[in-house]
Amino acid sequence: MAWDAQTYGSRWSEIYDGLPWPGPHQAVDFLAKLAEGGPALELAIGTGRIAVPLVERGVEVHGLDSSDEMIGKLREKEGGENIPVTKADISNFTVDQEFSLAFLVLNTIYALQSQEEQLSCFVSAAAALKPGGHFVVEAFMPDPTRFRRNSWTQVHDMGLDHVLIEADRHDPSTQQILEQHIHLKQGSVELFPAFLRYVWPSEMDLMARLAGMRLVERFGGWAGEPFNARSGNVVSVFRRDAS
Ligand SMILES: C[S@@+](CC[C@H](N)C(=O)[O-])C[C@H]1O[C@@H](n2cnc3c(N)ncnc32)[C@H](O)[C@@H]1O
Structure with missing residues (x-):
């Protein structure tokens, strides 16, 4: 990436x-x-x-x-x-x-x-x-304990026509996290990524x-x-x- x-x-x-x-x-x-x-x-x-x-x-x-x-x-x-x-x-x-x-x-x-x-x-x-x-x-x-096998997902918001999900991958050896904020709506998917080193x-x-x-x-x-x-x-x- x-x-x-x-x-x-x-x-x-x-x-x-x-x-x-x-x-x-x-x-x-x-x-x-x-x-x-x-x-x-x-x-x-x-x-x-x-x-x-x-x-x-x-x-x-x-x-x-x-x-x-x-x-x-x-x-x-x-x-x-x-x-x-x-x-x-x-x-x-x-x-x-x-x-x-x-x-x-x-x-x-x-x-x-x-x-x-x-x-x-x-x-x-x-x-x-x-x-x-x-x-x-x-x-x-930083809270590495929230990751299970170096992954984490969470539903931040949802309604009848949308859901906002965050999916993260953690690399403890580099202290890096790749986050993907996934907005699903009727007929569309939008991705908002963030890549960070804590x-x-x-x-x-x-x-x-x-x-x-x-x-x-x-x-x-x-x-x-x-x-x-x-x-x-x-x-x-x-x-x-x-x-
Ligand atoms: C989470 S926003 C924070 C903005 C603002 N400080 C606030 O508190 O709302 C992160 C900001 O960092 C900027 N940014 C990311 N990497 C940068 C870099 N290497 N050099 C300068 N700005 C950077 C982005 O363009 C963005 O405006």
Whole structure:
């Protein structure tokens, strides 16, 4: 299967904003406090689900994304047309100014397909920060126990004329998951794939150390929930070293 930095946007952009994502307000509160006046850089800004309300909170936000389709959807939104966005691959990027905050949310660190690309993303993010600036990464907590013989299927939604099924295949040796979200309707089948490499929190901490950052806080969610064995989500805050 050929999966690259454009695939997610080309397959998901038309339905993305209609998906049942959690409301952005807790994330925006969390990020606005850390921005300390900004500017802030969102890696993989997408359609601006977080960036648009963060700008409304008074934070100057810049964005990076690899997908013309996702950036196009951002541009159609009120408040999205003026956010400076650069088309770039977050696995290796440079910016021409320093930020007090960089953030990468909604599991998108996992969109990078190898440990090497993920580490390179941490290195690029650290280089975009002022000394003492913060890098926030939010992702689901990996749970290999949900797979039986490395497969998993679930019915997410169904009615008389449709069913939405997710079928996943897991490779524990590479920490990769291929997801297929299958929409069956009367007379049609649509496939929405996602291919990801999950990262353990401890592995992220090492990537941060190698990039010249350190973990300063870790939560189980945007409301500051404790991170523990029951956490389904991980919000990690790294700080760039002073020198
Ligand atoms: C799940 S969406 C998240 C968008 C947004 N951050 C949000 O919270 O709604 C993933 C985004 O990552 C972008 N993306 C995936 N791989 C990328 C890469 N290698 N470089 C830059 N952007 C990438 C996609 O185009 C898409 O906009």
